Amino acid sequence: MFEKIMELALKRGFLIQSAEVYNAPAGFYDFGPVGTALKRKIQEAWRNQFIRREGNLEIETCAILPEIVLKASGHVGCFADPLVECIKCAKKHRADELIRNYLGKNKEELKKKNPKALELKTEGMNAEQLTKTITELGITCECGGKLNEAKPFNLMFKTNIGAAEGNTAYTRPETAQGIFLDFQRVFKAHGAKLPMGIAQIGRSFRNEISPRQGLLRLREFTQMELEYFFDPQNQKHLKFKEVENEEIKLYTREEQMKNSEKETRITARELVEKKIVPNEIMAYFLVREKQFYDAMGVKKHRIRHMLAEETPHYSGGNFDVEVETSYGWIETVGTAYRTDYDLKSHAQASKKELSVFIEERKEKIIPHVVEPSFGVDRLFWCVLEAAYRQANKEQGKEWDWFDFPTSISPIDVAVFPLMKKDGMPEKAREIEKTLREEGLDVLYDESGSVGKRYARMDEVGTPYCITVDYETKETGEVTIRFRNDGKQIKVKISEIARTIKKCIKEGKVSV
Numbered sequence: 001m002f003e004k005i006m007e008l009a010l011k012r013g014f015l016i017q018s019a020e021v022y023n024a025p026a027g028f029y030d031f032g033p034v035g036t037a038l039k040r041k042i043q044e045a046w047r048n049q050f051i052r053r054e055g056n057l058e059i060e061t062c063a064i065l066p067e068i069v070l071k072a073s074g075h076v077g078c079f080a081d082p083l084v085e086c087i088k089c090a091k092k093h094r095a096d097e098l099i100r101n102y103l104g105k106n107k108e109e110l111k112k113k114n115p116k117a118l119e120l121k122t123e124g125m126n127a128e129q130l131t132k133t134i135t136e137l138g139i140t141c142e143c144g145g146k147l148n149e150a151k152p153f154n155l156m157f158k159t160n161i162g163a164a165e166g167n168t169a170y171t172r173p174e175t176a177q178g179i180f181l182d183f184q185r186v187f188k189a190h191g192a193k194l195p196m197g198i199a200q201i202g203r204s205f206r207n208e209i210s211p212r213q214g215l216l217r218l219r220e221f222t223q224m225e226l227e228y229f230f231d232p233q234n235q236k237h238l239k240f241k242e243v244e245n246e247e248i249k250l251y252t253r254e255e256q257m258k259n260s261e262k263e264t265r266i267t268a269r270e271l272v273e274k275k276i277v278p279n280e281i282m283a284y285f286l287v288r289e290k291q292f293y294d295a296m297g298v299k300k301h302r303i304r305h306m307l308a309e310e311t312p313h314y315s316g317g318n319f320d321v322e323v324e325t326s327y328g329w330i331e332t333v334g335t336a337y338r339t340d341y342d343l344k345s346h347a348q349a350s351k352k353e354l355s356v357f358i359e360e361r362k363e364k365i366i367p368h369v370v371e372p373s374f375g376v377d378r379l380f381w382c383v384l385e386a387a388y389r390q391a392n393k394e395q396g397k398e399w400d401w402f403d404f405p406t407s408i409s410p411i412d413v414a415v416f417p418l419m420k421k422d423g424m425p426e427k428a429r430e431i432e433k434t435l436r437e438e439g440l441d442v443l444y445d446e447s448g449s450v451g452k453r454y455a456r457m458d459e460v461g462t463p464y465c466i467t468v469d470y471e472t473k474e475t476g477e478v479t480i481r482f483r484n485d486g487k488q489i490k491v492k493i494s495e496i497a498r499t500i501k502k503c504i505k506e507g508k509v510s511v
């Protein structure tokens with residue numbers, strides 16, 4: 001399934017392998033025109049839900065950070081994956097991944113010979129434990145060579161600022177740090193009151209050891225992160241009432257320990273009452289994340305409570321949104337209660353005041369933070385997988401296509417003249433112009449048969465196609481063809497824009 005979707009995504013220009021003509025290294029993808037449009041619409045939908053509707057603030061910070069920042073944040077010391085090297089061919093492998101792949105591939109054999117091994121969890125293992133496991137299981141490189149000891153490999157791209165040596169810097173591994181660094185200024189300039197949410201959408205970088213899974217593991221990727229700063233003595237959320245009865249699907253720690261896949265349906269209020277989440281704020285965002293994924297058409301999701309050994313020492317609780325894909329369950333959103341860890345670390349390292357004054361208590365505090373952090377590229381892939389439909393002749397689809405929600409379809413509407421004559425192209429061009437002026441994403445196409453044009457539009461998930469035909473001149477009407485059932489309706493030219501906009505709003509994809 002992965003291959004088929006990737007093939008269509010490459011064919012229709014959603015994605016382009018970066019520096020393809022040079023066979024450049026893996027882990028880098030460019031977005032073609034329809035891919036860029038889809039990504040932009042996903043980001044815009046996020047901006048609407050997590051920034052505008054919440055009254056949060058958006059900033060844009062630099063991608064290159066001096067070493068001292070990332071020392072303070074802990075990334076220079078700890079942001080690493082375990083690396084092992086083959087003694088024979090020198091190939092480098094990520095140790096934990098190697099073990100997981102080995103267990104996956106040898107499941108049946110291990111069931112008989114060494115069933116205990118199948119219960120191994122690499123999450124939370126240190127380098128020494130990973131080395132020991134590799135030796136005990138007798139895992140080798142694919143060339144048959146033995147592997148040396150696991151060592152941490154830092155995942156940041158290193159560079160140097162200016163001409164003089166010694167000004168080490170890194171490309172940021174997450175957008176969050178820029179928000180912490182700017183917090184004081186934004187806070188003072190925007191009312192100096194908690195709670196305050198500050199968000200950012202931007203590129204981050206991780207020098208992955210061996211990225212292989214398309215968009216799921218990239219070396220350069222886009223994040224959408226929100227840092228919600230609040231007074232630790234007030235862990236309520238003002239809009240909690242709006243979500244308290246909403247249910248999420250929780251994958252509990254207990255079920256994970258049992259290697260069971262069972263999910264628990266639980267409301268936001270129960271999450272708080274049973275103290276599964278640290279506070280209302282966390283429960284609030286988990287529901288908003290679930291709603292956002294539903295709106296993106298990605299329905300196979302659950303919220304996983306991260307195991308204690310995977311959770312950073314300073315964290316008050318971490319929850320991931322996981323989505324079931326052709327790769328199995330993958331993490332696509334991390335929601336973390338980062339406490340005051342980041343601001344405190346930067347205050348210590350910079351020796352600057354990063355606390356705020358609480359008027360009511362006449363007290364200085366360092367705010368606490370809950371952070372929902374989304375990976376756009378992974379979400380983009382989940383959207384493609386969720387919307388992908390295989391050809392089905394009985395349904396009149398002789399081609400694979402995408403069933404995107406109308407709110408994020410890369411192209412809103414296509415306009416075709418039936419023939420390249422008798423004034424049809426001119427009329428169609430006029431309609432195209434009007435629809436563009438109405439703010440819609442429009443594509444004009446006159447090449448090939450109408451059937452071929454429909455097929456191309458289905459392949460990029462365009463929900464509506466408008467055709468100007470012989471009758472248009474006399475009746476002043478065009479046909480609108482709906483993507484999902486291929487059925488058509490007649491509409492007056494003056495009514496096209498209004499009709500299309502209404503359909504987009506209602507998510508209407510069939511007659």
Ligand SMILES: [Zn+2]
Pocket residue numbers: 086087088089090091141142143144145
């Ligand atoms: Zn080897």
